[in-house]
Amino acid sequence: MKARDNPFRSECLEKLAFREPGFCWEDLDARLIAAGGRGAIVGPEGHGKTTLLLEWRDRWEADGWNTVCVRTERGQRRLGEAQRRGLVSAETVFADSAEQLDWIGWREFLALTRSAHRVVITTHRPGRFAPVHVCRTSASLLHELVNELHVAENDCQSLWHRHRGNLRNALRELYDKVAAKG
């Protein structure tokens, strides 16, 4: 199968909306306000933190807020110059993988976002901001996502266990499986 026809290509995965049983945007907003406008989306890799962060950002943007989204790459301990400049006048800040920043990088981030109305980060472990949402996955969630991609897959239970709940890796395995079938 050609990569561009694979139903698990990244372009299709990025279109899958965040979902969790019982999830409610209004509750999430309320928890952020209760936490003083500073909050963390917490969860292991492949559990939907970035998807939730970006959708939240889009909602704030649609409401007319000046939003800035920064992503710290694996091993990036400090913010880059362009990232620092972008944060200075931001009203709402969304920072992905904030746990990558070291102590100085984190203090710098806090100083730059001091006047921001809202600041949301994603992180693997709680600690930097109060958790406003803990991302969880399940085999049935994986099954739902696979169904949305119009693929029949009966192995979601073992796939989800094999990847310890990491949906990104589970969907990548399905990409390979479909590609190998030709």
Place this chain on the structure above:
Amino acid sequence: MNATITLPKTDFAAGETISGVVSWHGSQDVRTAEVRLFWQTQGKGSNDVGVAAVETLDLPGPSGQREFSFVAPPAPPSFSGQLISLVWGVELVLDPGGSASQNIVIAPGGKEILLNHPEWLEMDDPSPTKGLQSS
């Protein structure tokens, strides 16, 4: 906003002219409109995107129809393997109003290169050092 791209053909070789018509109509007054010739990768990893050419349309307004033309660049060619495809496209971007796009092929003979094609898999060792040996 209803936006469409009409291309008489979708397979091109490098140097050929890619021409067509874009049209749009809606209730919003479109401030800027561009037709872009672009490529993007699709597959397992993150996507790369490149814009090869842009044609800006003057005074777009709430509805309109314009012709466009580009010359198909020599590289990168359209190709597909199991892990990655490189796809060319023509895109109409309206602000406000959204966008429309149409995939095309730009490759030798107007045929997408298939990396798992037997012709490639059975190819002899191309001897990369041939002709590069120092005297």
